[in-house]
Amino acid sequence: MYYDDWMSVDTRHHEHSPNAQELRALFTEHGLRSTRQREVIYQSLLGTKEHPTAEELLELVHTHDPEVSQATIYNSLEAFVGCGLANRIPSPISGGACRYDADIGSHVHLVLDDGRVMDVPMDLSQQILNAVPAHVLEELAQRTGVELSGVKVELFGK
Amino acid sequence: MYYDDWMSVDTRHHEHSPNAQELRALFTEHGLRSTRQREVIYQSLLGTKEHPTAEELLELVHTHDPEVSQATIYNSLEAFVGCGLANRIPSPISGGACRYDADIGSHVHLVLDDGRVMDVPMDLSQQILNAVPAHVLEELAQRTGVELSGVKVELFGK
DNA sequence: ATGCTCTTTTAGAGTTATTCTAAACAACTT
DNA sequence: AAGTTGTTTAGAATAACTCTAAAAGAGCAT
Numbered sequence: 001m002y003y004d005d006w007m008s009v010d011t012r013h014h015e016h017s018p019n020a021q022e023l024r025a026l027f028t029e030h031g032l033r034s035t036r037q038r039e040v041i042y043q044s045l046l047g048t049k050e051h052p053t054a055e056e057l058l059e060l061v062h063t064h065d066p067e068v069s070q071a072t073i074y075n076s077l078e079a080f081v082g083c084g085l086a087n088r089i090p091s092p093i094s095g096g097a098c099r100y101d102a103d104i105g106s107h108v109h110l111v112l113d114d115g116r117v118m119d120v121p122m123d124l125s126q127q128i129l130n131a132v133p134a135h136v137l138e139e140l141a142q143r144t145g146v147e148l149s150g151v152k153v154e155l156f157g158k
Numbered sequence: 159m160y161y162d163d164w165m166s167v168d169t170r171h172h173e174h175s176p177n178a179q180e181l182r183a184l185f186t187e188h189g190l191r192s193t194r195q196r197e198v199i200y201q202s203l204l205g206t207k208e209h210p211t212a213e214e215l216l217e218l219v220h221t222h223d224p225e226v227s228q229a230t231i232y233n234s235l236e237a238f239v240g241c242g243l244a245n246r247i248p249s250p251i252s253g254g255a256c257r258y259d260a261d262i263g264s265h266v267h268l269v270l271d272d273g274r275v276m277d278v279p280m281d282l283s284q285q286i287l288n289a290v291p292a293h294v295l296e297e298l299a300q301r302t303g304v305e306l307s308g309v310k311v312e313l314f315g316k
Numbered sequence: 317a318t319g320c321t322c323t324t325t326t327a328g329a330g331t332t333a334t335t336c337t338a339a340a341c342a343a344c345t346t
Numbered sequence: 347a348a349g350t351t352g353t354t355t356a357g358a359a360t361a362a363c364t365c366t367a368a369a370a371g372a373g374c375a376t
Contacts, residue, residue, distance in 0.1 A: 033324070034372080035324065035371075036371090037324080037325070038324090053362090055362085068325090069325070069326050069327070070327095070363095071325075071326065071363095071364085071365090072324080074362090075324075075364095088252060090249060090250055092246070092248055094236070094246060094334070094335090095256075095333060095360095095361070095362075097361080097362060097363085098252055098363095110302065110304060112304070118302070118304075121301070124297060124301075127291060128290060128291065131291050131294075132286060132311070133286065136286055136289075137313070139282060140278060140279075140313070143279070143282075146268060146316050147315055148313055148314065148315045149315055150313070150314040151311070151314070152310075152312045152313075152314070153290070153310070153311050154309070154310045154312075155295070155306055155308070155309055155310075156306065156307045156309070156310070157304035157305055157307055158304050158307075191342090191343060191351095191352065193342075193343080193352095193353065193354080194342090195353080195354070211333090212333080212334080213333085225355095226354090226355095227355050227356070228334095228356095229334095229335085229355065229356080230354055233335095233354075252362085252363070252364095253331095253332070253333075253363045255334090
């Protein structure tokens with residue numbers, strides 16, 4: 001039993017690592033089956049601020065369960081993104097690997113030249129996101145007939 | 159002479175297709191050598207609103223000069239992006255191809271589920287971009303020590 | 317618990333977007 | 347024109363996924 005014996009290292013201010021019970025609930029709420037692999041993967045993603053690539057995430061996961069395969073990382077991330085449990089952050093580098101984030105609360109990313117992604121602190125993120133004028137979005141939806149489903153703000157630096 | 163004989167189909171409100179002279183000037187201003195291939199590629203990119211992928215752009219280019227190779231498309235796009243003559247728009251789809259845009263004036267993109275990218279009309283784009291609070295960006299730069307070089311806003315829809 | 321069904325996992329093969337390589341070619345410099 | 351450097355090319359190579367088919371596991375109904 002690799003995946004059972006870890007302590008939750010809290011790297012987020014506003015979230016605590018869910019225990020096994022809570023995780024299973026979280027998954028079924030989102031229409032996902034609960035598997036050993038998904039639990040480790042999700043915990044690993046929650047437990048880092050690094051916005052890892054699928055490959056980096058595999059390494060993390062392997063410190064807890066070395067049997068998990070790369071394909072499962074991709075499958076699980078796809079499932080998480082699909083049901084809203086994680087976000088995919090496409091690379092600004094041509095052909096670069098996507099990065100993933102289990103922090104679902106909407107926040108702004110700061111993307112560095114080398115492809116790494118940092119979180120903009122919550123207070124600043126919110127100021128930026130709140131500043132997006134809602135009436136402009138409505139106007140756009142009306143003009144184009146497209147139903148808007150999200151807004152993403154990215155800052156570039158370094 | 160394939161590339162010389164085309165009429166500029168104006169697809170932008172605010173830009174006209176440059177003639178050969180202007181193009182050469184534009185390239186050298188940006189530190190690029192002026193080559194036959196780059197001219198066709200840049201004109202093709204300017205002449206469409208479709209934010210094509212490298213592959214789609216090759217097809218466009220081939221209607222004017224079928225000798226241009228795919229590698230040259232990639233090389234040229236890299237050069238254009240590097241010197242600020244074009245923007246790269248990473249795909250929201252995992253593993254999907256990047257899209258490119260020769261319209262450099264900062265504007266907001268509306269990204270559809272299927273990966274296609276539309277421009278948000280200038281007036282709305284500007285309202286959205288102007289609403290980003292400058293003092294928040296300054297604060298962020300100070301807190302993190304990262305020098306900010308750009309802001310990107312993307313809307314998702316459909 | 318046991319069987320049944322449907323989903324997930326896995327290793328490895330396959331695909332796609334992009335980059336590399338090395339030789340031919342074309343632009344600016346003198 | 348000759349030389350130097352940057353660019354283009356086809357094709358090989360790589361990286362980041364995605365697919366396949368078989369084995370394992372989850373969840374439900376006995």
